[in-house]
Amino acid sequence: MNNLSKRIAIIGAGPGGLTLARVLQEAGYNPVVYEGEASRNERQQGGTLDLETDSGQKALQLAGLLESFYQVCRFEGQSTKIVDKSGKVYQDDTADEVPGEDHYSRPEIDRTVLRDLLLDSLRPDTIQWGYKCLEATPVDDHRFELHFENGKTDVVDLVVAADGAFSRIRPLVSEEKAEYSGVSMIELNILDAANESPELTAYNGPGTVYALDDHKGIMAQMNGDGRIRVYLGFQAGRDFLESLDIPYDEPEKAKPKLVALFADWADELQKYITSANDVITPRRIYMLPVSHTWESRAGVTLIGDAAHLMSPFAGAGANLAMLDGAELALSIINNDDLDTAVRQYELKMFEYAGATAAETKENMELFFSDNAAARLGELMNSFAEQ
Ligand SMILES: Cc1cc2nc3c(=O)[nH]c(=O)nc-3n(C[C@H](O)[C@H](O)[C@H](O)COP(=O)(O)OP(=O)(O)OC[C@H]3O[C@@H](n4cnc5c(N)ncnc54)[C@H](O)[C@@H]3O)c2cc1C
Known part of the structure; x- marks a missing residue:
């Protein structure tokens, strides 16, 4: 049976x-x-x-x-770059489009x-x-x-x-139940990045950039549809996203306020925010x-x-x-x-x-x-x- x-x-x-x-x-x-x-x-x-x-x-x-x-x-999407807020590189690993054995x-x-x-x-x-x-x-x-x-x-x-x-x-x-993890994120997108932001696209490469410092981060991934998807990450309390008083549904007003959260970060990293050209999505991260x-x-x-x-x-x-x-x-x-x-x-x-x-x-x-x-x-x- x-x-x-x-x-x-x-x-x-x-x-x-x-x-x-x-x-x-x-x-x-x-x-x-x-x-x-x-x-x-x-x-x-x-x-x-x-x-x-x-x-x-x-x-x-x-x-x-x-x-x-x-x-x-x-x-090639496996490529990874890790930097701090000054842009100092700690790892830069470029993967090939044609897979080698390790890829x-x-x-x-x-x-x-x-x-x-x-x-x-x-x-x-x-x-x-x-x-x-x-x-x-x-x-x-x-x-x-x-x-x-x-x-x-x-x-x-x-x-x-x-x-x-x-x-x-x-x-x-x-x-x-799923509980708040202590981390909140704000998602931005740079659509058609190669044409809209060629310099940033070259900096980002075909994979992911992790910029981490001061208990926060800018994490950016090249996607297959040509967008760079950016997650701003914060170690913060549950009400952090609301407490910022940022109009997430009005991207052009929200962006300067988001840049201000990374005021002493390198220019090329701030560009992940200033170049965003789509909706902005705040989200709390939960875990069991x-x-x-x-x-x-x-x-x-x-x-x-x-x-x-x-x-x-x-x-x-x-x-x-x-x-x-x-x-x-x-x-x-x-x-x-x-x-x-x-x-x-x-x-x-x-x-x-x-x-x-x-x-x-x-x-x-x-x-x-x-x-x-x-x-x-x-x-x-x-x-x-x-
Ligand atoms: C910002 C972020 C980045 C992530 N990055 C990665 C990553 O790089 N790699 C990775 O492995 N994981 C990543 N994850 C985690 C990953 O998204 C999830 O772990 C994964 O999607 C879980 O798959 P799932 O099938 O269990 O559930 P889900 O993908 O959540 O799918 C659940 C489905 O159930 C449906 N559904 C929900 N409730 C009901 C209902 N009551 N009745 C009927 N249908 C219902 C939903 O519509 C959905 O289609 C990330 C998560 C987040 C938030």
Whole structure:
């Protein structure tokens, strides 16, 4: 008896939920993905992601999509420059467009491109768009009834929460909530950077620049669509973004106030703010406690941010979400009993996600520490030597 006849519902069409659906579908399963947004184009998906060999790329391999990923990823996007506020360089590592052996470790892909790759790999009827899940209520000791904002319901043998940071399903197994991490960010974009800001584009290069000092940072990434996406990061209290009294919805008025926060930083770094030509988005960064675990419960489990939300300072969240999706799928495929499959996945995931969450928290502290640029440079160089 295998699990093929079981009704498996995945809440959320992010990288985690889509990877799970794909690996299951390849093995003959018919999972359904319920996504709250109305279509794949409802919302901009955000920045570029580097996919690591032992997590994101491993998941894509298990999903049969690694070669397709290599066709669309940007190997040169791995280039990294680390500077302090004066512009002093602590690391400048340029990766080639054509991958050498060592350059398969973290190629970049725009989030939209990754999502399209995963969406297009699924049968067209897999995703139910416009199904925002409000709650899941137990029907018996194994099954749950899902309730959606559009009035629809569904009874399922397994509900997988892949619904991100503020999961509606998490309370079924855990009392933990996403808490403010102590870091706030303000996102700016320089669209068509090569034409609009050629000097800055040359300074930035094809990858990421980390400018860190004074417990804050300017982190800038070249994206595949030609924009430079800039995150201003601050170690600050929960109300910091409001306390600045900056009109974020009026970029031309907001920019001088943002530059003033970096008044003694090098000109080329201030240009990341003055050159911005799109909307400005303030956001608090949230996280779950490091090593978040729960008692396994029949009929429900969590993957990705729903299970282990962490700050972006190790670039691990999407990678782990995809690995979770693939690991859970394999466990379902390889076990005759669904509850055993879920438990085995959870035990394995608690271990690797706990380790990464601890590393991410250390990185976050390092990014906003004294001498952050020098310390991050040392850390990156030590990885390069391994
Ligand atoms: C600024 C920033 C930069 C980041 N950079 C990186 C990086 O470089 N590398 C990296 O690996 N990670 C990065 N991350 C983290 C990464 O974005 C997340 O860890 C990852 O997207 C989690 O994937 P997921 O599938 O678990 O959830 P999500 O990507 O959050 O997807 C959840 C999906 O569920 C849907 N949904 C939500 N609620 C409901 C509901 N009630 N009903 C139905 N659908 C619902 C949402 O619409 C969404 O489509 C970054 C995060 C931030 C904030």
